[in-house]
Ligand code: SF4
């Protein structure tokens with residue numbers, strides 16, 4: 746599922762033969778949040794009159810081109826759905842299973858966008874954790890970092906495609922990373938605060954800005970799905986007739 750470049754935005758799409766050679770993974774994050782692969786917009790979670798466990802999807806998959814900000818957001822979903830944050834009885838088996846059968850290949854952001862602000866929330870324009878493999882673009886190809894056993898197994902399985910990265914490639918990767926950080930710092934200079942943004946938001950609880958911006962809300966629920974960290978959901982009991 747690579748994010749091909751389109752109208753300046755990228756979208757995850759299922760890989761097909763005709764997309765080979767058209768994949769771009771160095772640009773900013775795709776419009777879809779990573780969570781959309783693990784918490785779909787709608788899901789059947791149970792049914793009456795049946796003791797059988799609901800069938801989960803079994804297909805193994807690879808997500809290609811996730812960004813540092815995507816991985817940081819997914820860390821929050823992980824902590825909630827794994828039961829780590831609210832206790833084991835609140836684990837989401839669908840989420841956990843989907844995470845298990847997914848391998849994440851992330852990549853550095855070579856040219857951060859003017860709307861990117863990961864540096865303001867303590868992050869960087871390249872992943873440092875949360876990936877199985879990370880690809881950093883350099884002229885000679887990609888420097889690949891291994892982040893998990895799953896990632897390591899994939900490299901071993903396809904070792905014919907990989908060779909040891911030269912010191913020169915690593916130097917180039919680090920230089921590109923420094924350049925991206927500088928670009929971000931420059932474009933976000935005016936938004937720098939002396940305190941973490943989390944504190945700024947907490948201290949702005951009574952600010953009129955929330956009311957002002959929510960006045961035009963029509964309750965469509967779209968932001969719930971596009972926000973990379975939102976976990977609001979509804980459980981609804983529906984009548985369902987199976988033919
Ligand atoms: S530059 Fe930062 S905010 Fe922009 S896509 Fe990359 S990681 Fe995300």
Ligand code: SF4
Pocket residue numbers: 961962963964965966967968969
């Ligand atoms: S996306 Fe929809 S629900 Fe979210 S703030 Fe906008 S109008 Fe309201």
